[in-house]
Amino acid sequence: xxxxxxxxxxxxxxxxxxxxxxxxxxxxxxxxxxxxxxxxxxxxxxxxxxxxxxxxxxxxxxxxxxxxxxxxxxxxxxxxxxxxxxxxxxxxxxxxxxxxxxxxxxxxxxxxxxxxxxxxxxxxxxxxxxxxxxxxxxxxxxxxxxxxxxxxxxxxxxxxxxxxxxxxxxxxxxxxxxxxxxxxxxxxxxxxxxxxxxxxxxxxxxxxxxxxxxxxxxxxxxxxxxxxxxxxxxxxxxxxxxxxxxxxxxxxxxxxxxxxxxxxxxxxxxxxxxxxxxxxxxxxxxxxxxxxxxxxxxxxxxxxxxxxxxxxxxxxxxxxxxxxxxxxxxxxxx
Amino acid sequence: xxxxxxxxxxxxxxxxxxxxxxxxxxxxxxxxxxxxxxxxxxxxxxxxxxxxxxxxxxxxxxxxxxxxxxxxxxxxxxxxxxxxxxxxxxxxxxxxxxxxxxxxxxxxxxxxxxxxxxxxxxxxxxxxxxxxxxxxxxxxxxxxxxxxxxxxxxxxxxxxxxxxxxxxxxxxxxxxxxxxxxxxxxxxxxxxxxxxxxxxxxxxxxxxxxxxxxxxxxxxxxxxxxxxxxxxxxxxxxxxxxxxxxxxxxxxxxxxxxxxxxxxxxxxxxxxxxxxxxxxxxxxxxxxxxxxxxxxxxxxxxxxxxxxxxxxxxxxxxxxxxxxxxxxxxxxxx
DNA sequence: TTGAAAGCGCTAACAA
DNA sequence: TTGTTAGCGCTTTCAA
Numbered sequence: 007x008x009x010x011x012x013x014x015x016x017x018x019x020x021x022x023x024x025x026x027x028x029x030x031x032x033x034x035x036x037x038x039x040x041x042x043x044x045x046x047x048x049x050x051x052x053x054x055x056x057x058x059x060x061x062x063x064x065x066x067x068x069x070x071x072x073x074x075x076x077x078x079x080x081x082x083x084x085x086x087x088x089x090x091x092x093x094x095x096x097x098x099x100x101x102x103x104x105x106x107x108x109x110x111x112x113x114x115x116x117x118x119x120x121x122x123x124x125x126x127x128x129x130x131x132x133x134x135x136x137x138x139x140x141x142x143x144x145x146x147x148x149x150x151x152x153x154x155x156x157x158x159x160x161x162x163x164x165x166x167x168x169x170x171x172x173x174x175x176x177x178x179x180x181x182x183x184x185x186x187x188x189x190x191x192x193x194x195x196x197x198x199x200x201x202x203x204x205x206x207x208x209x210x211x212x213x214x215x216x217x218x219x220x221x222x223x224x225x226x227x228x229x230x231x232x233x234x235x236x237x238x239x240x241x242x243x244x245x246x247x248x249x250x251x252x253x254x255x256x257x258x259x260x261x262x263x264x265x266x267x268x269x270x271x272x273x274x275x276x277x278x279x280x281x282x283x284x285x286x287x288x289x290x291x292x293x294x295x296x297x298x299x300x301x302x303x304x305x306x307x308x309x310x311x312x313x314x315x316x317x318x319x320x321x322x323x324x325x326x327x328x329x330x331x332x333x334x335x336x337x338x339x340x
Numbered sequence: 341x342x343x344x345x346x347x348x349x350x351x352x353x354x355x356x357x358x359x360x361x362x363x364x365x366x367x368x369x370x371x372x373x374x375x376x377x378x379x380x381x382x383x384x385x386x387x388x389x390x391x392x393x394x395x396x397x398x399x400x401x402x403x404x405x406x407x408x409x410x411x412x413x414x415x416x417x418x419x420x421x422x423x424x425x426x427x428x429x430x431x432x433x434x435x436x437x438x439x440x441x442x443x444x445x446x447x448x449x450x451x452x453x454x455x456x457x458x459x460x461x462x463x464x465x466x467x468x469x470x471x472x473x474x475x476x477x478x479x480x481x482x483x484x485x486x487x488x489x490x491x492x493x494x495x496x497x498x499x500x501x502x503x504x505x506x507x508x509x510x511x512x513x514x515x516x517x518x519x520x521x522x523x524x525x526x527x528x529x530x531x532x533x534x535x536x537x538x539x540x541x542x543x544x545x546x547x548x549x550x551x552x553x554x555x556x557x558x559x560x561x562x563x564x565x566x567x568x569x570x571x572x573x574x575x576x577x578x579x580x581x582x583x584x585x586x587x588x589x590x591x592x593x594x595x596x597x598x599x600x601x602x603x604x605x606x607x608x609x610x611x612x613x614x615x616x617x618x619x620x621x622x623x624x625x626x627x628x629x630x631x632x633x634x635x636x637x638x639x640x641x642x643x644x645x646x647x648x649x650x651x652x653x654x655x656x657x658x659x660x661x662x663x664x665x666x667x668x669x670x671x672x673x674x
Numbered sequence: 675t676t677g678a679a680a681g682c683g684c685t686a687a688c689a690a
Numbered sequence: 691t692t693g694t695t696a697g698c699g700c701t702t703t704c705a706a
Contacts, residue, residue, distance in 0.1 A: 010684085015693095020692075020693085022685090022693080023695095033691060033692095034691075038691085053453050054455060056399065056454070056683080056684090057683035057685090057698090058684055060388075060700085061683080076412065081409055084410075088435075098434070099433055102422055116431065118386050119389045120390070143342060256617075259620045283590075283617070286617070287620070288593075344699055346700095356699095357677060361701095363700095366675090369676085389700095395702085
């Protein structure tokens with residue numbers, strides 16, 4: 007068994023409180039400090055956080071529930087958040103729910119039992135029922151990327167409507183009029199917003215919003231491949247496509263390559279996310295880039311504020327971040 | 341404050357032991373079972389794992405320490421492991437040490453204080469000093485992907501030498517003789533083995549191992565770009581390059597594209613990892629593919645066995661898995 | 675089958 | 691500055 011504070015006390019002849027005080031930054035006489043440090047060394051003592059957490063009723067751990075860890079967008083955000091939270095003394099417990107509502111619900115319950123101090127969630131269940139029980143504990147919840155109906159809490163979002171609008175206008179300026187879109191799952195707010203941005207901007211530009219130019223993918227690579235095939239087949243006059251997430255962008259490129267359709271000579275493309283991939287494509291892809299680093303900072307920032315100024319219930323904050331377009335060579339000038 | 345078992349006891353008029361028994365699958369009279377369930381409902385009771393963990397001296401949590409979460413190879417393995425471990429009742433605590441030895445050491449210490457039941461590590465520090473203290477606790481450690489010197493424990497590896505050899509032979513068969521390699525950091529065992537496979541196979545094939553054909557990259561995208569630039573500049577007669585990890589493969593493709601060098605007409609390529617990326621390249625990349633799913637299964641499997649048959653010290657197991665070549669169109673027939 | 679009580683390792687209030 | 695002590699929420703003996 008590992009050494010305990012009691013062992014340290016016995017070894018040094020000091021009281022438990024002195025030992026505890028040593029670990030919690032209290033005043034300990036220099037001589038005793040030395041004694042304690044020697045004992046720690048000899049006994050290979052390591053604080054037992056489990057016991058500490060039980061006593062202090064705080065775990066210094068934040069639960070993170072995401073749809074898919076194996077997804078660059080998620081991974082980048084998590085990497086950034088973990089870094090910031092760790093630097094503030096908070097650990098991170100990541101649960102990948104594999105885009106499954108039931109697993110998501112289980113993940114939240116699990117984290118609840120683990121008594122995490124807060125939850126960061128990129129939600130799969132758009133109703134938000136999975137968060138209700140946790141919210142009753144009064145601990146903070148921060149939502150990222152996607153809005154949900156039923157839960158009142160902080161969130162960090164991206165201006166998806168504007169992002170889509172920017173992409174469309176860019177294609178328009180280059181002379182494109184028959185512009186297809188590969189949208190996402192209809193129940194996800196980001197997909198709705200990007201689609202709305204497309205439709206609104208098409209109308210603004212006096213372009214007809216034709217049914218056949220709209221395909222709903224499922225945010226996966228294979229979904230992107232299929233969606234591109236459908237678009238190409240249905241729209242012989244289409245000159246450009248806007249793809250609304252990274253996986254489907256990859257899929258769209260695969261689809262075009264496999265159909266032997268040249269980018270941008272035959273079809274122009276505006277993709278989404280993942281700069282290195284865009285750069286590695288030949289020709290380089292023009293993409294809408296989401297500010298993952300800023301999302302991470304904003305999310306961690308809000309969480310830390312809630313944790314450190316608990317009780318300071320200042321209504322719920324919503325941070326909305328802008329996207330940028332990274333120019334490649336995947337748009338032909340018509 | 342959240343409800344406790346005491347509250348349930350009070351509410352139902354039962355003793356603490358009965359409540360505990362209910363949660364731990366013991367025999368509880370049907371009538372009391374009902375009462376307890378009602379009380380749980382009313383009080384929104386959730387087991388406090390922190391307290392349970394303190395008492396049972398087990399957290400049912402596995403620490404995972406990796407160099408970079410935002411790396412498909414790592415992310416895929418973790419996703420697979422997490423799934424298996426969760427299905428066996430174990431949670432996962434992931435620490436991304438950002439390829440930093442100091443952070444890696446801190447991560448292990450942190451997990452130690454958190455009293456995780458075991459650690460899975462893709463090591464950055466090849467000396468293994470960071471694991472020494474944890475190993476003294478007698479809890480299991482499973483290493484993935486990379487060997488280290490000082491620590492005797494289970495590991496799950498890939499046959500990197502064979503992987504490199506396969507790639508080389510494939511290029512040789514297609515008529516290539518001046519074959520460059522973009523290797524990894526010299527201290528990492530996977531990089532050493534892949535390099536060894538390259539050198540040995542070149543000799544076997546009676547090809548001179550020329551200094552100028554060997555570049556050591558740093559396993560990053562930008563490193564791949566630079567390495568490819570160097571290789572091309574130094575070797576006008578080089579017809580093919582073998583790249584030894586995914587990030588550098590991406591970098592190599594970017595480098596060639598930016599130099600305006602055509603694949604495979606001017607330079608043939610064998611890359612590493614990430615099938616979707618290879619498929620999205622134009623032309624499709626031929627790659628060495630590592631069995632991430634199998635690595636995940638093997639690692640989780642060994643860990644679970646150690647956890648469930650603790651004390652059954654059967655020496656250390658080393659699992660070595662094979663790679664496969666996925667054929668694309670990035671090799672020219674000379 | 676159930677209840678009473680001890681104790682896991684720690685923190686913190688209080689007393690010295 | 692240090693020691694004593696209670697108790698965080700749970701599991702687990704032991705008795706009933």
